[in-house]
Amino acid sequence: xxxxxxxxxxxxxxxxxxxxxxxxxxxxxxxxxxxxxxxxxxxxxxxxxxxxxxxxxxxxxxxxxxxxxxxxxxxxxxxxxxxxxxxxxxxxxxxxxxxxxxxxxxxxxxxxxxxxxxxxxxxxxxxxxxxxxxxxxxxxxxxxxxxxxxxxxxxxxxxxxxxxxxxxxxxxxxxxxxxxxxxxxxxxxxxxxxxxxxxxxxxxxxxxxxxxxxxxxxxxxxxxxxxxxxxxxxxxxxxxxxxxxxxxxxxxxxxxxxxxxxxxxxxxxxxxxxxxxxxxxxxxxxxxxxxxxxxxxxxxxxxxxxxxxxxxxxxxxxxxxxxxxxxxxxxxxxxxxxxxxxxxxxxxxxxxxxxxxxxxxxxxxxxxxxxxxxxxxxxxxxxxxxxxxxxxxxxxxxxxxxxxxxxxxxxxxxxxxxxxxxxxxxxxxxxxxxxxxxxxxxxxxxxxxxxxxxxxxxxxxxxxxxxxxxxxxxxxxxxxxxxxxxxxxxxxxxxxxxxxxxxxxxxxxxxxxxxxxxxxxxxxxxxxxxxxxxxxxxxxxxxxxxxxxxxxxxxxxxxxxxxxxxxxxxxxxxxxxxxxxxxxxxx
Amino acid sequence: xxxxxxxxxxxxxxxxxxxxxxxxxxxxxxxxxxxxxxxxxxxxxxxxxxxxxxxxxxxxxxxxxxxxxxxxxxxxxxxxxxxxxxxxxxxxxxxxxxxxxxxxxxxxxxxxxxxxxxxxxxxxxxxxxxxxxxxxxxxxxxxxxxxxxxxxxxxxxxxxxxxxxxxxxxxxxxxxxxxxxxxxxxxxxxxxxxxxxxxxxxxxxxxxxxxxxxxxxxxxxxxxxxxxxxxxxxxxxxxxxxxxxxxxxxxxxxxxxxxxxxxxxxxxxxxxxxxxxxxxxxxxxxxxxxxxxxxxxxxxxxxxxxxxxxxxxxxxxxxxxxxxxxxxxxxxxxxxxxxxxxxxxxxxxxxxxxxxxxxxxxxx
Numbered sequence: 030x031x032x033x034x035x036x037x038x039x040x041x042x043x044x045x046x047x048x049x050x051x052x053x054x055x056x057x058x059x060x061x062x063x064x065x066x067x068x069x070x071x072x073x074x075x076x077x078x079x080x081x082x083x084x085x086x087x088x089x090x091x092x093x094x095x096x097x098x099x100x101x102x103x104x105x106x107x108x109x110x111x112x113x114x115x116x117x118x119x120x121x122x123x124x125x126x127x128x129x130x131x132x133x134x135x136x137x138x139x140x141x142x143x144x145x146x147x148x149x150x151x152x153x154x155x156x157x158x159x160x161x162x163x164x165x166x167x168x169x170x171x172x173x174x175x176x177x178x179x180x181x182x183x184x185x186x187x188x189x190x191x192x193x194x195x196x197x198x199x200x201x202x203x204x205x206x207x208x209x210x211x212x213x214x215x216x217x218x219x220x221x222x223x224x225x226x227x228x229x230x231x232x233x234x235x236x237x238x239x240x241x242x243x244x245x246x247x248x249x250x251x252x253x254x255x256x257x258x259x260x261x262x263x264x265x266x267x268x269x270x271x272x273x274x275x276x277x278x279x280x281x282x283x284x285x286x287x288x289x290x291x292x293x294x295x296x297x298x299x300x301x302x303x304x305x306x307x308x309x310x311x312x313x314x315x316x317x318x319x320x321x322x323x324x325x326x327x328x329x330x331x332x333x334x335x336x337x338x339x340x341x342x343x344x345x346x347x348x349x350x351x352x353x354x355x356x357x358x359x360x361x362x363x364x365x366x367x368x369x370x371x372x373x374x375x376x377x378x379x380x381x382x383x384x385x386x387x388x389x390x391x392x393x394x395x396x397x398x399x400x401x402x403x404x405x406x407x408x409x410x411x412x413x414x415x416x417x418x419x420x421x422x423x424x425x426x427x428x429x430x431x432x433x434x435x436x437x438x439x440x441x442x443x444x445x446x447x448x449x450x451x452x453x454x455x456x457x458x459x460x461x462x463x464x465x466x467x468x469x470x471x472x473x474x475x476x477x478x479x480x481x482x483x484x485x486x487x488x489x490x491x492x493x494x495x496x497x498x499x500x501x502x503x504x505x506x507x508x509x510x511x512x513x514x515x516x517x518x519x520x521x522x523x524x525x526x527x528x529x530x531x532x533x534x535x536x537x538x539x540x541x542x543x544x545x546x547x548x549x550x551x552x553x554x555x556x557x558x559x560x561x562x563x564x565x566x567x568x569x570x571x572x573x574x575x576x577x578x579x580x581x582x583x584x585x586x587x588x589x590x591x592x593x594x595x596x597x598x599x600x601x602x603x604x605x606x607x608x609x610x611x612x613x614x615x616x
Numbered sequence: 617x618x619x620x621x622x623x624x625x626x627x628x629x630x631x632x633x634x635x636x637x638x639x640x641x642x643x644x645x646x647x648x649x650x651x652x653x654x655x656x657x658x659x660x661x662x663x664x665x666x667x668x669x670x671x672x673x674x675x676x677x678x679x680x681x682x683x684x685x686x687x688x689x690x691x692x693x694x695x696x697x698x699x700x701x702x703x704x705x706x707x708x709x710x711x712x713x714x715x716x717x718x719x720x721x722x723x724x725x726x727x728x729x730x731x732x733x734x735x736x737x738x739x740x741x742x743x744x745x746x747x748x749x750x751x752x753x754x755x756x757x758x759x760x761x762x763x764x765x766x767x768x769x770x771x772x773x774x775x776x777x778x779x780x781x782x783x784x785x786x787x788x789x790x791x792x793x794x795x796x797x798x799x800x801x802x803x804x805x806x807x808x809x810x811x812x813x814x815x816x817x818x819x820x821x822x823x824x825x826x827x828x829x830x831x832x833x834x835x836x837x838x839x840x841x842x843x844x845x846x847x848x849x850x851x852x853x854x855x856x857x858x859x860x861x862x863x864x865x866x867x868x869x870x871x872x873x874x875x876x877x878x879x880x881x882x883x884x885x886x887x888x889x890x891x892x893x894x895x896x897x898x899x900x901x902x903x904x905x906x907x908x909x910x911x912x913x914x915x916x917x918x919x920x921x922x923x924x925x926x927x928x929x930x931x932x933x934x935x936x937x938x939x940x941x942x943x944x945x946x947x948x949x950x951x952x953x954x955x956x957x958x959x960x961x962x963x964x965x966x967x968x969x970x971x972x973x974x975x976x977x978x979x980x
Contacts, residue, residue: 196875196877392742410793418635
């Protein structure tokens with residue numbers, strides 16, 4: 030049995046980490062989980078909590094209840110996180126839906142609290158859609174159904190993702206004895222969150238859904254409504270496995286204690302992102318027929334730091350459906366990352382359904398399930414679908430042919446005093462991302478005031494200069510730019526003209542080959558990166574405008590023989606040949 | 617007429633346009649190949665700006681009823697006679713085969729129609745390969761399907777392999793581009809709006825319903841009957857034939873503490889009279905073909921209402937017909953449940969009541 034409220038000190042992985050010297054930014058430490066949230070409640074948040082009793086009263090009255098059931102503290106088996114001062118009825122509030130009450134709480138938190146914990150509320154539209162995806166994966170009939178097993182949200186916040194599931198379950202259980210339905214709920218639904226105030230609100234809004242059911246229980250047999258959410262660590266191993274895990278986990282980098290690093294070593298690579306940990310723990314918590322549905326950034330499908338997470342997910346529960354949330358759907362006001370609703374299933378499936386959600390849901394494609402640590406190739410648009418399928422079947426890549434990419438070392442604002450407009454004896458020419466526009470290396474006039482860098486540090490001669498030919502690729506393209514891949518060649522001659530060495534700025538990737546057998550010459554590689562087909566492949570690897578060195582290295586390529594023939598091709602002949610290589614012949 | 621294409625060649629080309637590795641198999645199945653061949657055969661092809669009534673629209677059964685003999689006869693006259701026969705009924709198709717002097721052996725069983733309509737056609741339509749004629753009621757069996765012209769062009773048998781592959785790629789690029797799809801969707805919306813039934817709700821907003829008789833009845837109920845019958849009418853939900861449910865004012869639903877479960881039994885219209893005290897709910901069935909508030913239906917609706925937190929003694933029922941002369945009205949008048957009302961859209965000033973003179977508990 031899981032106790033209603035966990036003793037924080039007994040939670041695994043919550044060793045006290047020495048207090049950091051500077052205030053934590055978004056890269057919060059996991060020890061924050063244990064912060065008593067009450068101490069940082071803003072007056073707005075207290076205002077929201079204070080209005081809850083009267084909101085409850087309104088809900089209970091409407092359900093036809095009276096007496097003690099109108100008092101939330103008596104009707105619900107959960108303690109409020111702070112003493113509640115009685116407030117007068119607020120007619121604005123009585124009309125709020127359960128989702129709106131939860132949203133009001135998240136909005137009332139201070140901006141710093143929200144960003145430090147990576148907390149963000151779940152729009153009702155996405156909550157409903159996520160539940161629809163779960164139903165599809167479990168192949169539940171379109172009619173209302175009772176829950177087939179435990180539904181768990183390990184980062185439940187104010188309960189938004191659990192509401193659609195609870196509503197459906199209660200509707201479907203109408204014919205059952207109401208007191209039994211209520212009694213069985215804790216076995217079917219569990220929310221966990223670190224914030225005691227959010228947990229209490231989740232308990233209140235979930236319990237409000239149960240009021241009509243409670244009203245049907247004969248007066249003498251009524252029990253306080255069960256609390257379905259509890260304060261705890263959503264990453265802790267669960268006491269029982271879940272059929273369904275839904276989550277909108279916190280985003281943002283975290284600092285882990287050594288013990289936790291060990292625990293998550295199999296899914297970590299470099300820094301830890303909170304949402305990745307939640308996804309790993311989420312699939313681990315599933316039972317043999319379980320389904321995980323998560324609202325997460327898409328970076329886990331391609332980033333280097335998520336490589337281990339990808340293979341862990343592939344092994345435990347493969348991604349069977351992904352819905353990209355389009356910008357114009359307007360569900361998120363402030364999140365800049367590309368977001369998706371991803372479904373993972375324990376049962377074996379062959380394909381991943383890809384959809385996009387704008388004003389309506391559109392099917393894009395269905396591709397073979399990808400399970401490896403390599404970036405997953407997922408088309409964002411159906412005109413990319415065929416190319417993506419061909420690319421994901423390829424075994425060779427830039428890196429398998431010996432090409433490696435690195436990011437330009439110069440971060441200009443760290444070295445601003447060393448940047449000059451004129452050349453000098455110990456100054457090297459700086460290549461800026463803008464110099465690559467148009468695919469030919471040139472000198473962008475806007476950067477002329479910072480054209481040369483003085484090599485002042487002893488290490489500069491080693492670290493900051495590039496003295497061999499390379500293919501330079503922009504790291505970030507603007508969303509309005511038509512191409513993701515913008516590359517230009519730094520050839521021997523150009524290098525000589527620039528003084529035999531250059532310094533590459535941070536927004537440029539440097540692509541070089543270390544292999545003896547180049548397969549493709551530097552010139553041909555530059556031309557290849559300029560083709561339309563390769564640009565489409567890149568778009569299927571990452572939905573963001575950024576092109577990381579890792580993603581560049583991972584671009585799938587056809588076999589050595591095919592690629593070698595591209596050396597001799599240019600222009601439309603090359604376009605045709607590359608397009609043909611990434612074309613499926615329909616078998 | 618367009619040059620016909622064989623079923624196997626159509627299926628082969630579909631596999632190249634919608635490779636199995638990237639798209640759902642229903643888009644390129646043998647059945648899908650037959651569908652392309654059949655639609656080209658009867659020239660059910662819709663140009664970009666073609667007026668809807670100039671197109672030869674087809675039905676899923678146009679595909680189901682084809683036979684080997686139909687595909688063998690490639691002259692224009694035979695193709696036209698099959699088109700005419702298929703637009704009328706399976707009996708006519710059978711007769712046509714007899715006239716040709718061959719036994720009628722359709723390629724597919726009648727029940728494959730659902731797969732074709734619900735999966736293949738839907739998928740094609742999402743990708744812009746198939747057009748649906750706007751303004752046809754969902755429940756109507758009138759022909760409404762045609763291949764998009766550019767898509768049909770990919771099945772020109774004279775197209776050489778290399779040229780075909782190029783054209784297929786080109787088509788994918790131009791038709792599956794989200795921008796192009798958005799544009800097409802807007803154009804379709806505009807076309808649909810021309811045929812739609814627009815209902816003015818009491819709160820001043822408008823709802824667009826599909827063109828059908830039941831939409832016309834719903835329009836009458838909301839615009840004429842409700843203002844006359846209720847103190848302050850509010851529309852809570854309208855459900856259209858098919859799957860669409862229009863939820864009313866969400867704020868009002870929240871204030872009334874009603875939680876509508878859209879997955880199960882739903883009346884055509886749910887209204888509330890918030891001018892009455894206590895608030896009275898009206899559950900309305902709009903009957904264009906069938907489905908009045910019969911004793912059995914009333915019971916089901918009351919159970920449904922209870923689940924939405926609406927108490928039985930607050931519910932009133934109305935069956936709305938198009939006219940006293942309408943076939944459905946004449947057939948179903950005898951089925952009205954006791955304690956319910958009936959209303960006719962063409963005589964909006966009158967209402968019919970059916971109640972027991974000596975009420976019993978059942979008449980609540």
